[in-house]
Amino acid sequence: VSWNSILSGYLKSGNLEKAQRVFDEIPRKDVVSWNSIVSGYAKIGKMDEALFLFQQMPERNLSSWNTVISGYVNCGSMESARSIFDSMPIKNNVSWITMISGYSKCGNIESARLLFDQMNEKDLFSYNAMIACYAQNGQPKEALGLFNQILELDSKIQPDEMTLVSVLSACSQLGDLRLGFWIESYINKHRIHLDDHLATAFIDLYAKCGNIDKAYELFRGLGKKDLVAYSAMILGCGINGKAIDAIELFEEMINAQICPNLVTYTGLLTAYSHAGLVEKGYQCFDSMKDHGVSPSADHYSIMVDLLGRAGRLEEAYELIKSMPLQPHAGVWGALLLACRLHNNVQLGEIAAWNCFKLEPDTTGYCSLLSNIYASVERWDDAGRMRKVVDEKGF
Template sequence: MSRVGLCPSTFAVSSTLRACARIVDKIGGRVVHGQAYKYGLCTCVYVQTSLVDLYSKLGDMGTAQKAFDEIVDKNVVSWNAMISGFVDCGRIESARGYFDKMPQKNNISWMAMISGYSKCGDVESANVLFSKLPKKDLLSFNAMISCLVKNSKPKEALQLFDQMLKHHVDIQPDKLTLVSVISACSQLGDLRFGSWIESYMKSIKVERDDHLCTALIDLYAKCGNVQKASELFNSLEKKDVVAYSAMILGFGINSKIDEATKLFKSMVDARIPPNSATFTGLLTGYCHAGLVEEGYKCFAMMKDHKLTPSTDHYATMVDLLARAGRLKEAYEMITSMPMQPHTGVWGALLLACKVHNNAQLGEIAAKHCLELEPETTAYYSLLADIYASVGKWGEARNLRKVVKEKKLRNLPGSSWMESTT
């Protein structure tokens, strides 16, 4: 239907529905839908597509699906709305079903699916989809590189970036690409490659904005160059919560807790609400400094800022208590957690049990670690060392025999192991 064939009422209704979708206005959207139905406008493809978009944005996929099914001539926009809606709701299989049925795929639908798999941690499916993409462009590379970085696969992200540069010379990276690549370098602690990225940015005349500077702050801080990170932080035109959190974490992991707390105070004074990452940085600083009581106060302060501690916050607190030899308190904190502890939590306790020769809690921690990751060598080895330290030589030998017989894999890099180095 051409623009000329649209009556003003259908055009106005469609536009208003799209506006409601943009601002996620549930009440307004339903009112407009009711008016459209009253005046018999819901048979217009533009109105129908706008309804699909609206209810997808609202997360009401049942109503979105009903509106979609009523469209006789479905277009790319309506298909993409359904796919994106299911992705945003975390229903990746439903999204994939619509993606597979879609007659003609454009890049938006491919990107939505890759993003969806990224959110649910299914990197393999995202990679398979990416490999099948008929024509790869900058958007698709950005989506896949970002997927790898967000799912802690920095080496693979850098390899894909290198592949893009070598085999797709017509594609020039943009700021989004470089932010992801710098983040990959941060995860690896690879300052050399990060420095090359800075030079590369200059060669392709990409100007550093606050987003790129924040990524570089994170990189330099995690690689130990706090002075360079501070210089970049001070050069920012606008300091937001992401920049503050990156710098606070940088101070924290480099045992500069005084600087971290001062910066946190400056952030609060500037009326910038802290987020979960901010408190991760502070707690990490207290952990490295061994300041248990300050850590407790910081942990409790999260509620004052209407933040709920995550599993990682608990893991840092457990690590702090365990390092200080307060193993019973660490165990009590684990048992009081409102969510299921992951191996980072139990692993921190297990490692501390080795340091402090506590076989009783060491057995408990190892049991939980092995239930979660039964084929990881390090847990068996740590428990064997604990048994040996308290004279339980038979138990130690048996565990080492199990490791040898099963030829279990070595422990991959994990936060609780890295935090002790």
């Protein structure tokens, strides 16, 4: 058995301490030995140790450089990753794609696109990374634009399952069911395998676009239902007013010992809100911490909407004041909408002024407050708000 095989065995079993001892005892360390130990430290985020060993290497190959870049990317240290990337004597597509994916994870779309444009030889994997970057960071039109570029290349680059998952995500964000149908026919035409990952992307699209029966059909046909699939179905049921189905799916998921995440609770709380089940919604909201999930501002927004629909405006306001994190405009906007629904001027003013502070250029808040004033015949105040809207050019 070679030294490198022993070293690899310890690293695969997660025993880095013994791996280091073996590495130290290797009489003639080659580039494989060095790459293995550097990778071992990088994979568990010990980048100081990984970098120290990398700098001691007598010779490096592309794998050496890419290992360190990948380690920094996984730690979210993009400045360090970029420094190593810029120092590389020769880069391959793995180097570029790792950096693009890293920028994508931290939401730096501009830097990702700049690198993508600098690539001399773009392959399917580089296109997939950039399309995913756009889709995952809320720029669906740009994702679809890049997908069209692939199609215009004729047969030079053929989209695969990963491409289509990102494209379907973009379709979901735009509510574009027609393109979803086109992709389905494209899959059949090119005999692309509809794996669970791709099927889940279709489930998300169909559910969000209101075709809940089609989503259910795909969901029940999945070989293995995971967190993403359950969350997509629960959210789909929630936004389509199928509260009972959402609750049943959630219980099925818990029984399958799949832990819910933020998206799961967004769907479930939305279902309770649309069904007007206030107490059930409260129980669900309070149970989030039991599953190790901390409510986000979006979850508070749904709860404010739930209470607001039920006319419990004071309760909604108290919930906002109790938030352990800063309320965003969506939270105050939910309260403002509820105040418009129930003609509550006092809380409506509080909600509106907070919305103005957070999003001063959004005139919809002025219109809502104007309508609240008009509902109680405060015509001067209503006119003043209308004037603000007119002055902003809307």
